Amino acid sequence: MELNIQNILVITSLILAIIFLVRKFSPKKTKGNCSNKDCGCN
Amino acid sequence: MPKLGDLKKGEKGKIVDVSSREIPMKLLEMGCLPGNSVRLIQQAPFQGPIYLEVNGSYVAIRKETAKLIEIELSK
């Protein structure tokens, strides 16, 4: 693939897309709201 | 002692006791407390929930809960 402006743009978008998806779907630590017991009532 | 679950559509009563542990706090906060009057507005089919007016609030609860609340029938 020769290096012209269009190809560079495509490669940039590809990298951005991959970074976005990886960050979006990598499991992150979240604070829980609710324990697994009968939390709906007291 | 009659229970809230025994009320028929349109009947009124006065709440006497709500001390059972199975009665959710939320119901008490809605005004379902001893001394307040209660009226059954509608009964859902097949022994479904009942629709009450209590202390100016309108609330629906299940029959099982209503059977735990002691009332005094009033005319």
Add this chain to the structure above:
Amino acid sequence: MSKQIKVALIGNPNTGKTSIFNSLTGLNQKIANYPGVTVEKKEGVCRLSRGTKAHIFDLPGTYSLNASSMDENLVVELLLNKNHKDFPDLAIIVSDVENLKRNLILFTQVKDLEIPTVLAINMSDRMKYKGIELKIEKLEKELDTKIILTTNRSKEWVGDIKNLIENYKDLSSKIFLDTSVIEPEYFNNLKKIFPNQKLYKLWVVICQDVNFSNVSRQEIENSDFEIKSTSEIKRLQQKETIKRYQLINNILKEGQIIDSSKAQGFRAKIDKILTHKIFGYLIFLMVLMAIFQSIYEWASVPMDLIDSSFASLADWIKINFPSGAMTNLLADGIITGIGGIVIFIPQIAFLFMFISILEESGYMSRVVFLTDKTMQKFGLSGKSVVPLISGVACAIPAIMATRNIESWKERLITILVTPFMTCAARLPVYLIIIALVIPDEKIFGLNYQAIALMSLYIIGFVTALLSSLVLTKILKIKKRSIFVMEMPNYKFPRIKDVFYTVFEKSKSFVVEAGKIILAISVILWVLATNGIGDRFENPRNYINENVQEISQEEIQALEASIKLESSFIGYIGKGIEPLFKPLGYDWKIGIGIITSFAAREVFVGTLAVIYNIDNYDDSVGKKEEIKNIMARETDSNGNKIFTLASGISLLLFYAFAMQCMSTLAIVKKETNSWKWPILQFIIMTTLAYFISLISFQILS
């Protein structure tokens, strides 16, 4: 920069809190209700005079600070934690003029936390009609607060509230009820052990598992202070509620006059019909049918418009941009992929609109009342009806709507089965496959295609019910039959509020899905237009047919298809083909299924991108509809790919499979465990695979 004042809007459900929020903030608001955020949080900016700004937080509706649901818990957690970044400088308690007594319980509790508090009495325009009279000055004095009468009819009060917010430092933050009055012995003892803590705060913490700055539950448990049994605490909570009611009653006796002869006539009449044991159900069915009908009828016009605009946009880019890889990516990858989702905005917006109207008007509670018993037979609650109906739009808000289901078992089952409901993201897939394989003919005046679509909705609903039935049997969770629901007054939904809801919800749906589709389209396009090896570089050498006998165009078409097969995506597709072959899919559909595990609606975009590249015609002129390209697809033996058998198999796969990462993320969040989303994924997808396998093998 001037200081920003933080304001918490707190109130019982159904008090019109949202209307007040909208009036104060306008469209300067954001609802964060997607993965990455813990709970639905509405936040908006309100401009005050002299360039100051107030940050308004619309907290979930709650009846008291004795939180019994997760949403309510959030309110308590925020109000207890002085170090929280959103900890309010003042609280506005919104109450409904007709339920003042009950609303004041929450008001007095917030006040006891020593937070400066304003009381907004909403729907004040109904006072006269309801025969209510308020002595504002008297109430302000007794409750030690400022009162603002609010209404949807006029805007005069907005200025008054802004004034109070600006001068919040003048507001009183004295407590209303001395907590120790509830039971002197217990509370004085508590005070002795934790002399540095505020008594009411301590009490709220003891009542629930909330962490706050200095005293955590654990510390209380570790100290020599004896925690009373649950029933003891409940007894004290009851005493507290009774005490508060007593004080409020005394205040209202003088501050509020109610002429009860102006009774609840309107409400009673409507309830008589809407909760009737026969008409109630008939009306509910009719409402549902009317909603579906109008979604399809009304949405078709804007949908066609969007469809044609995207096609011409892609053409325009190809003609006017300098030719090259990026231009092709834009036209064939990005525009085609995004167009695949944007087209569904009208239907999604209509769905959100109807659901919002049903909830705002107070009708939804009547439906819950009517269906509770039936839903209980399947192990669900009447309150599951709301998530199930919302699930037809999108499972994510639907699963969040399960929070007010009191019983954990009923709630968990609702969360697990809601993804079977036919969500808006399945619609694009269904519509395109149905158009391909089901004849556009009529039987008894009913269109086959419409019947097919209807059946898919029914399959989704029935599967949800049947799985609940199975889950109730297998899940070993003790079930308590708890169900308390307020039956709110009927209200005519405020158009502005409905509009805001529709706008915000559709926006986040499209933006969230759009970002994923955009990224996947780019990757797919690159993978499909690049490859290694001689087959990719010189496809012409691999055409088997006798070249003399076919035309120039056909050669080029064959070349394009060989090139795609030997591109990166082609290799991946061929690799997974054995898995999907028994279901009747070729490798391109296989790629579509793999990519749509992120989000279902990506399927159509994926096929659009793949077929667009394969389709030789598009350099000549007008874009062809993807549907026609798909209809022409054949395998190596010349057999059609999209037949009745493979089509039905594909439809069923999408009906059952768990293909939505966002839903899995929200299930994880709401159940606080990876166990449930993982089980949900495995079971739903296995089910989908085998049902599709069986149906294809029978039909073909």
